[in-house]
Amino acid sequence: MIRYTMFLRRRSILHSIDPRSKIILSLFLFTVCIFFNDPIYIGIIFFFLIISLKIFGKIEIKKTLSFLKPMLPFVVMIMLLWILLGSEKGNVIYQIWKLKIKDVNIEMAIAMGFRVLAMILSTFLLLMTTEQRDLVLALVKMKLPYEYGLTIAIALRYVPTLASLAVSITDAQKARGLELEKGNILEKIKKYVPILVPLIVKSIQLAQELAIAIETRAFGKPNRTFYRDLKFKFKDLVFLSAAVIFFVICLYLRIKRYGVLDI
Amino acid sequence: MLKVEDLCYEYESGFKLKNINFEVKGGESIGIIGENGSGKTTLVKNLIGLLRPKSGKILLNGEDTSKMSVAEIARTIGFVFQNPDNQIFASTVKEEVSFGPQNLKMDNIEEIVEDVLKKTDLFKYKDSHPFKLSGGEKQRLALASILVMNPKILILDEPTSGLDLRNARKLIGIVKNLQREGRTLILISHDMKLVSDLCERIILMKSGEIIADGGIKEIFNDSNLLEKTRLDLPEIAKLSKILEFGIVFDPEELYRKWRASND
Known part of the structure; x- marks a missing residue:
């Protein structure tokens, strides 16, 4: 099943906040994840994010986890790399052939796992509680040229379209006897040619049609007006101040080297 | 030849196929009709193994298809997809058509391909680029690329949509020749003229269920049924x-x- 957007419609504080404040909060959270490398600190940020999505965004924890699930292979890969190729310091707790597994590296692997997950969550927080058109509108209101805003909107809009196109093409080729599962790696790669060629051709066709559709609706005429507008209200100010205070506290902790492990 | 017993299927979105039962005898021509979203394509995808039934059985020549791969089923059931552009990837028509037989590791591919190209009136284009073909020719190419695998049962999904009268007639002529050869035909279409031209039996679907299965004249005479399904x-x-x-x-x-x- 292909979802058209990550947005989940709920009536919550997070949903009602001005998307511009949410973009800033998202950036703050993302940056804070880089500040610390102590698994406890990053773990706290991670769980804080999941719980605040539940409390302030009314998004069920189960739902959040289901969005994180597809990212798991990526996270596991990062953790394995840290365990196998991390720091030279620390005590060896297990050794297979030349691979030494060290305690500090396990600690770092956990921290990095949480860091990636928390970074993903901080962007998901924005995407799950903000409609795409509001997101683009916010970027445009933040002085991003409209052309770029539209490009982002189109890119977001066409991810699921292209994904479902890829599924249709794969189905059509499977009906012609294509078996993707069989064969060694080289053969498998070769088997994707009959899927990639129609996909690329169709994407170009789609782009051309879209370009014409946009042109016919007077794209590029200067001084455009907006049907929807954003209003920065008092509660947005409160929200933004809270985000700034949170960021400053984290920055202070970082400067005082709390939550930072030396390896 | 093909027997469907108590087939049920459910999409994540909640749409269901409920208790589908029917039998297809060799040489029959069946039209599957129903409004958009009535489950025609879902049913057919179950038949060719792109989707797998949640419960119930599909017997192909007495053999349960649940243990067969899509490629194995494709030897007996050929499904011509609606959009030919979704499968064209090769640089010559001949190469395009030989994709299926190569996947199924058939013998005398050259000979079979030429034979099918003659049957579908594409022989003169055998060395042209498939993208240079017109809409009608592309549709015939899609048919040829399935026909070349010599399936006993042929499923066509809206084969004449978007074709002009001349091309549509040409395609219908080819399909009629195939019927004369004794091939079983399953046609999905909204075009009742086409259905009445090609099929003697109709399976009428509504909201994921078969609500009527019988001779075409019998069903077209049932005013109640016609009103219920808004058939024209x-x-x-x-x-x-x-x-x-x-x-x-x-x-x-x-x-x-x-x-x-x-x-």
Whole structure:
């Protein structure tokens, strides 16, 4: 099943906040994840994010986890790399052939796992509680040229379209006897040619049609007006101040080297 | 030849196929009709193994298809997808058509491909680039690339949509030749004229269920059923019904009946 957007419609504080404040909060959270490398600190940020999505965004924890699930292979890969190729310091707790597994590296692997997950969550927080058109509108209101805003909107809009196109093409080729599962790696790669060629051709066709559709609706005429507008209200100010205070506290902790492990 | 027993299927979105039961005998021509979203394509995807039934059985020549791969099923059931652009990837028509037989590791590919290209009136284009073909020719290419695997059962999904009269007639002519060869045909279409042209039996679907299965004239005569499914009969059938001659598809036959009743 292909979802058209990550947005989940709920009536919550997070949903009602001005998307511009949410973009800033998202950036703050993302940056804070880089500040610390102590698994406890990053773990706290991670769980804080999941719980605040539940409390302030009314998004069920189960739902959040289901969005994180597809990212798991990526996270596991990062953790394995840290365990196998991390720091030279620390005590060896297990050794297979030349691979030494060290305690500090396990600690770092956990921290990095949480860091990636928390970074993903901080962007998901924005995407799950903000409609795409509001997101683009916010970027445009933040002085991003409209052309770029539209490009982002189109890119977001066409991810699921292209994904479902890829599924249709794969189905059509499977009906012609294509078996993707069989064969060694080289053969498998070769088997994707009959899927990639129609996909690329169709994407170009789609782009051309879209370009014409946009042109016919007077794209590029200067001084455009907006049907929807954003209003920065008092509660947005409160929200933004809270985000700034949170960021400053984290920055202070970082400067005082709390939550930072030396390896 | 093909037997479906208590087939149920459910999408994540909640759409269901419920208790589908029918049997197809060798050489039969069946039209599967119903409104958009009534489950026609879902049913067919289950038949060819792109989707797997949640419960129930599909027996192909007495063998349960749940243990067969899509490629194995493709040897017996050929499914021509609606959009030919979704499968064209090769740089010559000949290469495109030989993709299926190569996947199924068939013998004498050269010979079979040439034979099929002649049958579908594409032989003169055998060395041209498939993207240079017109809409009608592309549709025939899609048919050829399935036909080349010599399936006993052929499933066509809206084969004439978007074709002009000349190309549509050409395609219908090819399909009629295949029927004469004794191939079993399953046709999905909204075009009742086409269905009445090619099929003797109809399976009528609504909201994921088969609500009628029987001879075409029998079903077209059932006013209750027609109203329930908003089916639009071919004009000639409407006229013959008004004149109380039952369902007649052939103008000359209608004329003869009319003359006979006036004498």
